[in-house]
Amino acid sequence: MGEYTNEELQSILIMQGFSGLSLFSVLLLMGLGLALIFGQMGVINMAHGEFMALGAYTVYYCSTLTEKFAPAFGPYYFVAAIALAFVISALLGALVEWLMIRHLYRRPLDTLLATWGLSLILQQSYRSLFGAREVTPTLPEWLMGSFAIKEGLDIPINGVFVLGLSIIVTAFLILFLFRSGFGLRLRATVQNRRMSGAVGINTGKVDRLAFALGCGIAGIAGAAFTTIGSTGPDSGSRYIVDAFLVVVSGGTASLLGCLASAFGIAQAQSILEFFLDGTKGKVATLLVIVLALMIRPQGLFPSKVRGH
Amino acid sequence: MKINKLSQFIKLACLAAATATAQAKPPTAEVNTTGLAVTDDTVTVGQLHSATGTMAISETGSIQAEQLAIDQINAAGGVLGRQIKVIKEDGASDWPTFAEKAKKLLVSDKVGTVFGCWTSASRKAVLPIFEKEKGMLYYPTFYEGLEQSKNVIYTGQEATQQIIAGLDWIAKEKDAKTFYLIGSDYIWPRTSAKIARKHIENVLKGKVVGEEFYALGHTQFGSLINKIKLRKPDVIYAIVVGGSNVSFYKQLKAAGITSDKQTLLTISVTEDEVLGIGGENLVGFYSSMKYFQSLDNPNNAAFVKAFKDKYGADSVIGDVTQAAYLGPWLWKAAVEKANSFDIEKIAAASPDIELSTAPEGYVKIHPNHHLWSKTRIGQWGANGQAKVLYESELIEPDPFPKGYQ
Numbered sequence: 001m002g003e004y005t006n007e008e009l010q011s012i013l014i015m016q017g018f019s020g021l022s023l024f025s026v027l028l029l030m031g032l033g034l035a036l037i038f039g040q041m042g043v044i045n046m047a048h049g050e051f052m053a054l055g056a057y058t059v060y061y062c063s064t065l066t067e068k069f070a071p072a073f074g075p076y077y078f079v080a081a082i083a084l085a086f087v088i089s090a091l092l093g094a095l096v097e098w099l100m101i102r103h104l105y106r107r108p109l110d111t112l113l114a115t116w117g118l119s120l121i122l123q124q125s126y127r128s129l130f131g132a133r134e135v136t137p138t139l140p141e142w143l144m145g146s147f148a149i150k151e152g153l154d155i156p157i158n159g160v161f162v163l164g165l166s167i168i169v170t171a172f173l174i175l176f177l178f179r180s181g182f183g184l185r186l187r188a189t190v191q192n193r194r195m196s197g198a199v200g201i202n203t204g205k206v207d208r209l210a211f212a213l214g215c216g217i218a219g220i221a222g223a224a225f226t227t228i229g230s231t232g233p234d235s236g237s238r239y240i241v242d243a244f245l246v247v248v249s250g251g252t253a254s255l256l257g258c259l260a261s262a263f264g265i266a267q268a269q270s271i272l273e274f275f276l277d278g279t280k281g282k283v284a285t286l287l288v289i290v291l292a293l294m295i296r297p298q299g300l301f302p303s304k305v306r307g308h
Numbered sequence: 309m310k311i312n313k314l315s316q317f318i319k320l321a322c323l324a325a326a327t328a329t330a331q332a333k334p335p336t337a338e339v340n341t342t343g344l345a346v347t348d349d350t351v352t353v354g355q356l357h358s359a360t361g362t363m364a365i366s367e368t369g370s371i372q373a374e375q376l377a378i379d380q381i382n383a384a385g386g387v388l389g390r391q392i393k394v395i396k397e398d399g400a401s402d403w404p405t406f407a408e409k410a411k412k413l414l415v416s417d418k419v420g421t422v423f424g425c426w427t428s429a430s431r432k433a434v435l436p437i438f439e440k441e442k443g444m445l446y447y448p449t450f451y452e453g454l455e456q457s458k459n460v461i462y463t464g465q466e467a468t469q470q471i472i473a474g475l476d477w478i479a480k481e482k483d484a485k486t487f488y489l490i491g492s493d494y495i496w497p498r499t500s501a502k503i504a505r506k507h508i509e510n511v512l513k514g515k516v517v518g519e520e521f522y523a524l525g526h527t528q529f530g531s532l533i534n535k536i537k538l539r540k541p542d543v544i545y546a547i548v549v550g551g552s553n554v555s556f557y558k559q560l561k562a563a564g565i566t567s568d569k570q571t572l573l574t575i576s577v578t579e580d581e582v583l584g585i586g587g588e589n590l591v592g593f594y595s596s597m598k599y600f601q602s603l604d605n606p607n608n609a610a611f612v613k614a615f616k617d618k619y620g621a622d623s624v625i626g627d628v629t630q631a632a633y634l635g636p637w638l639w640k641a642a643v644e645k646a647n648s649f650d651i652e653k654i655a656a657a658s659p660d661i662e663l664s665t666a667p668e669g670y671v672k673i674h675p676n677h678h679l680w681s682k683t684r685i686g687q688w689g690a691n692g693q694a695k696v697l698y699e700s701e702l703i704e705p706d707p708f709p710k711g712y713q
Contacts, residue, residue: 004538012538015563019530026528132364134551134584136558146564152537156562159530229527230554230584234362238525238551273531278522279493281531 011153020270022159025166027262031246033217035258046115049236050122051215055085055222056231063137075140082223089219094212126233134232158227251299333389345418351390354413356424361401367426369629374423377636403433410434414441423635446635452499453707462678464631473683473700474596484542491547493521503712527555533563546574557589567592578626587692599630599668600686600694611667678705
C-alpha cells in the first residue's frame with residue numbers, strides 16, 4: 001500500500017468501514033423476519049425471499065404510479081412505499097399462515113417443504129403478473145447522492161438510509177417483543193402453548209400476527225433493497241441464501257445471534273473482499289462461517305428455549 | 309369470338325403464372341434430399357430458447373425478433389416458395405433440457421434449421437447434437453469465441469470484434485493508460501477480460517490496475533468501489549451481467565463515481581439491461597456493441613418500426629435482439645443460394661453471403677461462420693437510448709485470436 005498517501009488510506013478506511021456497516025444492515029434486515037418466524041414459531045420459511053421481492057415490487061409500482069399520477073409527490077413517495085410494502089407483505093403473510101402454515105405447526109421439515117412450494121408458486125405468479133424482466137424504481141434524487149465529506153471521501157446516502165432503517169426496525173422489534181402485551185403473549189405461547197391457551201391467550205391469533213410480522217419485515221427489507229439492487233421474479237432466491245447464512249450462523253432462534261452474525265459476516269466479507277477479489281472474498285467468508293459452525297454447531301447465540 | 313379470345317388469354321395467363329410458380333418453387337424431391345420437414349408448400353424450422361427460468365428475461369427479445377423475421381419472410385413469399393412453420397421449444401434455462409429439445413427438433417421433427425440458444429452453456433450443450441445429427445443452428449449472442457462449427461452460424465460478435473475496437477477508441481479518445489477490469493464470474497466475462505488485458509498490455513502499452521470477478525447476482529459492490537477510488541483508473545472496463553448491473557451502477561452513482569469524473573466502458577449493457585438499470589444511473593457511460601436501437605439508417609428505421617408495431621411502443625431492441633433477427637434472413641439467403649434445404653449445401657453456400665438489409669447496416673458471413681461486422685461505441689442518455697459516437701470499419705471475425713489466449 002506504499003503507493004498511496006496517508007490521507008487516501010484514511011479515507012478508504014472510513015469508506016471501507018462504512019461499506020461493511022451497510023452490508024451489515026442489509027444482512028440484518030434480511031435475517032430479522034426469518035429469525036423471528038423460526039425462533040418464535042419453529043417454521044422454516046423458504047418463501048422469505050419472495051416476501052422480500054413483494055416489498056420490492058410494491059416500491060416499484062408506487063414509483064410508477066407516482067410518476068404517472070402525482071409527479072410532485074416524487075421526492076417523498078419512497079417513505080410511504082416502505083410502509084405500504086410492510087402492510088402488503090404482512091397481509092399476504094397472514095393469509096398464508098391461515099391457509100397453510102397453521103396446519104403444519106411443530107413440523108419444521110414439513111413447513112420447509114410447504115414454504116418452498118409456496119416460493120415457487122409466488123415466483124411464477126410474479127413472472128406472470130409483473131413480467132420476467134428485472135425492474136428498478138426511480139428513486140428520489142436525495143436518496144441517490146452521497147455525502148462528499150472531502151475530496152475522495154464519499155458516504156453513499158442510500159447506505160446511510162438502509163442503515164438507519166434497519167436500526168429502526170430492530171429497535172421496534174425488540175421493544176415490541178419485550179415491552180408490549182402482544183410480545184408477552186407471544187413469548188408465553190412459545191414457552192408453553194397449552195398453558196397459554198389455558199390462561200386465555202388466543203394462541204392461533206398470536207401465531208398469525210407473529211407470522212405476518214415476520215413477513216412484513218421481509219417486505220421492508222425488500223423495499224430497502226430497491227435502493228441498491230434490482231427486482232425480478234427470482235430475486236427472492238438470491239436473497240434467501242444470505243438470509244439463511246445469517247440466521248443459521250447466529251443460532252437459528254435468537255435475535256441477538258442474528259444481530260451478531262450479520263455483523264460478523266458483513267465485516268468478514270467486506271474486509272476479505274477488499275484484500276482478495278470478489279469471488280475469493282465470498283468463498284473465504286463461507287469458509288469462515290463453516291469453521292465457526294464446526295466449532296459451535298448451535299450457532300453463536302443458541303437460545304435456551306426453542307419454539308417446539 | 310370475343311369470348312373465345314378472352315378465354316384463350318386467360319388460359320395463357322394461367323399457364324404463364326403456373327410456369328412462374330414452378331420456377332420459384334422447385335420440386336421438393338430436388339431441394340430436400342435428406343428427409344427434412346419440407347413439403348411442397350411449407351418448411352418447418354425450430355426455435356429453441358428459454359421462455360421460462362432465469363434466462364427468459366434475455367431470450368424473450370431473441371424469440372420476438374426471430375418470429376418477426378419469419379413473419380416478414382412468409383409475407384414476402386417464404387423460402388423457395390414455401391411458407392415457414394415454426395416449432396417452438398422451451399430450453400427453460402436448463403442446459404440438459406436444451407440438449408434434449410435439440411435432439412427432439414432434429415431427430416423427431418426433422419426441422420430445416422434451428423434458431424436458438426443464448427448462453428454459451430446452452431450452446432455448448434447442444435453443439436455435439438447438432439454435429440452428430442447434422443443440424444444447423446443460428447446463434448445470436450455476442451460470446452467469447454474459441455469455437456467454430458460447420459453446424460453453427462454465429463450472428464453475434466465474437467470477443468475480439470467487440471473488445472479490440474472499443475479499447476482502441478477509448479485509449480485514443482480519452483488518452484487512457486490505466487484500466488480496471490470488473491466482471492461476473494463465468495466463462496464469457498473471464499475470457500473477455502483476458503483478451504482485453506492482452507490488448508491493453510501488449511498493444512496499447514497501458515496498465516491493468518485491477519481485475520475482479522463477482523458471482524452472478526452479486527449486489528454489494530462497496531468494497532470494489534473503494535478499491536476503484538484508491539487506484540483511480542483512467543477507465544473502468546465492465547463486464548457485469550444481468551441483475552448485478554443494477555446494483556453496480558446504482559452504487560457507483562451513490563459513491564460519486566459519475567461520467568463527468570470517471571470514464572466507464574462496458575460490453576455487457578444493451579438497451580435491455582438499461583431498462584432495468586434506469587438510464588439516469590448510466591448517463592454518459594459508454595457501451596461497445598455492434599448494434600444500438602438508435603442507429604440512424606433506413607434498414608434500422610424499418611426494423612424498429614416493425615418491431616414496435618408488433619410488440620408495443622415500450623419494447624426496446626438490444627444488440628442480441630438484432631443479431632437474432634438476422635438469423636432467419638441469413639438462412640433464407642443460404643437456402644436460396646444453394647437452391648436446397650440440405651444442411652450440407654447450406655453450410656457450403658453460407659460463406660460470403662451478404663445481407664445489405666441488416667438493421668446494423670451490412671453483414672457478410674465469413675468462412676469461419678461468424679459475421680463481418682462493425683463495432684460501435686454508444687454513449688448512454690437518461691432516456692435509456694445510446695448516442696452512437698464512433699463506428700469502426702467492417703471487422704473480420706477471428707474466433708481463435710493469436711496472441712490473445
